Amino acid sequence: MLEVHANAIIDTELVQSNEVGGATHMEKEGLIWSVTFLEDQDLDIGRMVTDRHVQIRKRLRENRPDITHLFAIWHIAKGLLDEQARGKWLKPGSKLMVRLEKVMSSTTLLKDIRQIFGQEQTSSLEAFHSLPNHFAPKTYSFSYRGQLCRTLLTVMHFNENAERAQKTTVAGKEKFGLYFPKWKKGGYVVRKLLGDPTFDYAADVVTEVLALCQSGDEDQPAYHIEEPLPLSSDFHHPDKDTAVAERYSRY
Numbered sequence: 706m707l708e709v710h711a712n713a714i715i716d717t718e719l720v721q722s723n724e725v726g727g728a729t730h731m732e733k734e735g736l737i738w739s740v741t742f743l744e745d746q747d748l749d750i751g752r753m754v755t756d757r758h759v760q761i762r763k764r765l766r767e768n769r770p771d772i773t774h775l776f777a778i779w780h781i782a783k784g785l786l787d788e789q790a791r792g793k794w795l796k797p798g799s800k801l802m803v804r805l806e807k808v809m810s811s812t813t814l815l816k817d818i819r820q821i822f823g824q825e826q827t828s829s830l831e832a833f834h835s836l837p838n839h840f841a842p843k844t845y846s847f848s849y850r851g852q853l854c855r856t857l858l859t860v861m862h863f864n865e866n867a868e869r870a871q872k873t874t875v876a877g878k879e880k881f882g883l884y885f886p887k888w889k890k891g892g893y894v895v896r897k898l899l900g901d902p903t904f905d906y907a908a909d910v911v912t913e914v915l916a917l918c919q920s921g922d923e924d925q926p927a928y929h930i931e932e933p934l935p936l937s938s939d940f941h942h943p944d945k946d947t948a949v950a951e952r953y954s955r956y
Contacts, residue, residue: 706739707830709754712867714833714860716742719853724933733760740769776820833863849932861906869899 706716718735725734736755743750752773755761765774796802808814840862841847841855872880880898885891917925943951 706743707833712829713864715748717856717860718742719849719856721849721933721936723936723939730760732758733764736761736764774820778821829867833859836863849935850930853930858906858910861910862902862904865904865906866902869902872898872900 706714708715716739718738720731720735720738722728722731725731740750750772752775753765754775754777757776762774765772836859837856840859841852847855874880882896882898883893884896885893
């Protein structure tokens with residue numbers, strides 16, 4: 706959960722698919738958990754900006770009519786740009802043109818436009834989504850507790866560095882970088898070059914951990930994290946001798 710005005714992550718939830726009945730329910734359940742946590746801290750949620758996720762829309766519409774639900778304009782614009790990119794050389798009456806017209810005039814899109822959040826944008830949340838792979842690379846497997854800790858480190862790193870100033874030249878001119886992402890297919894994007902990140906939160910974490918260890922207080926919440934069963938627990942684990950016997954029985 707990003708508080709847009711403060712540009713800070715105020716809550717994050719780690720959801721494992723076997724906790725919520727499958728991967729398709731993870732986003733909705735994560736939202737429910739996060740809303741519950743924030744309201745338990747006596748925070749009132751007046752507006753919520755999300756993507757156009759069907760389950761989240763239904764949940765907020767039916768269960769939380771007191772929350773004004775808006776859509777991030779970035780997600781709507783991206784969908785339209787993807788369609789336009791496929792039809793770069795549009796001609797009147799062509800199949801691509803008809804397809805684009807159908808998308809632009811769809812009832813769903815026209816209805817969703819009314820819910821666009823047109824004030825502060827959520828682009829910094831997209832920037833946050835690029836960070837977890839630095840702290841918890843997908844090429845490695847982590848325990849639930851390990852993944853949770855790395856996720857929390859990601860949040861601390863983002864919050865400390867979210868408002869970094871743009872770099873400038875000796876003459877005081879703002880610096881920009883030119884990038885060529887794959888999705889642009891040869892095109893480019895211009896980005897601000899920000900100051901180097903800081904890691905002061907790391908020293909704070911070490912201080913807190915040492916204090917916790919030295920206190921000997923095992924009633925602290927950190928000692929009592931409820932961990933779901935690993936995903937592999939649903940798999941069949943045969944006895945080794947049985948597996949070897951079955952292997953040879955095939956021949």
